[in-house]
Amino acid sequence: MRTTIAYAVLGQSVGSKRPAKRQRLSVDQRQTDVSGDVWQDVNQVFEQTSRAQVISAINLFRAQFPEFGFLHPDDLEYRQDELSVVQKLRLLVIVAVSHRYSGSYTANINNKNILFIANEMQKRVTSGPSLALIQTFLILSLCNWGDGDGFNAWMHCGIATRMAQGLLSTGFASCGKRETLSELEKRTLWTCFKMDRLLSCGKRRQAMFSDGDMHFSLPVNDTQFLFGQSPQAAPIDDSLKVYGPDDHLVLLIRGLRIWSRVHTWIAEGGRRQPGMTEPEQCPFNETSDWSKMKQDLIKWWDSQDALMKYPATKVSVHAQRGQAERFGYINLVYYVSLLFLCREFIPFSPVDEVKPRGPIEPPLLKARGPDSFWLQNVFDLYDAASQISSLLSDLEHVGCPLRTPFSGLCAFSSTLWSIYGAAFPNFMGFTPSQTADADAQAERTMAVLYYD
Structure with missing residues (x-):
């Protein structure tokens, strides 16, 4: 099954021919x-x-x-x-x-x-x-x-x-x-x-x-915009404000701002940029660019009402309110940003590795860092891939599929790292059951990616 999925991800046909670009x-x-x-x-x-x-x-x-x-x-x-x-x-x-x-x-x-x-x-x-x-x-x-x-x-x-x-x-x-x-x-x-x-x-x-x-x-919330109401006075300390379902536009603006920083940093070389191997730029140090981006991402996540967080809040709840897609979008921004951050320090082919320990391809970090950090990084990576897969499937299940270029990127990224987990179970610390689950997860997400 992994071979079939891998060919599909690479854009090669298996059984059926994919439409030309x-x-x-x-x-x-x-x-x-x-x-x-x-x-x-x-x-x-x-x-x-x-x-x-x-x-x-x-x-x-x-x-x-x-x-x-x-x-x-x-x-x-x-x-x-x-x-x-x-x-x-x-x-x-x-x-x-x-x-x-x-x-x-x-x-x-x-x-x-x-x-x-x-x-x-x-x-x-x-x-x-x-x-x-x-x-x-x-x-x-x-x-x-x-x-x-x-x-x-x-x-x-x-x-x-x-x-x-x-x-x-x-x-x-x-x-x-x-x-x-x-x-x-x-x-x-x-x-x-x-x-x-x-x-x-x-x-x-x-x-x-x-x-x-x-x-x-920033824009006012949806209720104020749609009904023409005057905006309420904002708290003096903006960090105290909690954003709920009506504030989806503000959440998207702030989330996409972080996502932009993450993918721009990666596009410019990520960990391969000059100076990124120095101890102060190692991801486990709070002084690093990587750590600051992750802190901002978590701070954005923490600013959201519990009703906005998947999987603690079900997609079906927001589907009842006609807001499942925006709920899904905001959560996709969080999980794909986390996935892209974590993947930067994951080895491309850890065939002989038995546990995560940071990059094994040059440039190597000048400080090793605690084992717990690398284990957590791998856990966060695969958890983000899993949440993206489950979220997209849940949206399909309640009749609110999110089929946009951005959700396609999220589905592809989730599939790729599910395949990775199934391909390197020893490195990921997977049992045979978890390896099979990763395979099934990749297959399920591919079904979302290649809908009829």
Whole structure:
């Protein structure tokens, strides 16, 4: 079984052929290959799209992508004759994204419809920024990311971010260091920040929105946003605040900020960076960059209400409230960040190792560290992989599957380290039963990764 899974993870076919990677569509392709189902005129397409279809798409989009916190009840009350072309494009791109989750999804046609939207948006790049334009480019970047087209995802997110920065300096009520932004504007800007962090995962890309640029406050909670309530006074000591289900957007912002630091550190070399072998940078010392990131991750986890923590709180509880996906997303951020931190000091092939003792491939650490640290690191790694697998399976079980590029990364990472555990049971300290469980866990997570 391990061989079968390993081939699948490596992208090689076993029994059935995996679909080829989608090619990036070009404008020329759209002009020479047009069928009756491909969109060609914004107003005509919007007239033919029923309100029920748009509302269903908005609700599905909100569930699958909680990081896009700018959708508001007003979006459900739109009047077609009052919408600009850009506002129609914004709703159409949501329909296109959501269509991927329907039984009638046809990749070829849907991709060309998304290309049509991209074409229409590019015509308006120099016409002046607006919230609707920024939000549409952000959703468009999500479409590209889901297609594996990282370059166009990054470019469209970059366009949205530059527009937002332009409005931040000149347009959003002339916002300066003093708070003058509306909640919708803030949520749009924070979405730029989050997408920038997500798309830079594993890439050595300069952040377009640095932390220093985000001088405005965090979003209010969902209840305050949806009902238009005034925010409550924050405690003087922010570390005393406990964040619950309504605060998912703040939790995602802070969690993705930590996740960005973790994967940026790893992309820049991780433990192989200059100076990382020195005693003060060894992970078991609190002075190390690794330890500081883990401390921040744990502090973020501790700031959450017990209701937000998996597996102590079941997915089914949040499913009853219609919030299972956002609950899953926040927990995935925690566990995948922990997994990436822990894996940095795990040997690639510990064939002759009987227990964890830190890196065995150069560069080697200049201080050994306590055995208990290395044992705990391996335990945390495999526990994070297990929690990701169980969480994704639980979401599927309650009918709230989270199928996004980020959840795909989490599923792949969990599968890989489940295979690792089954491949090196002596190093992991596994019994035959635990080894079989690791094998089964990898198989189960792969089923989530390769859903029909």
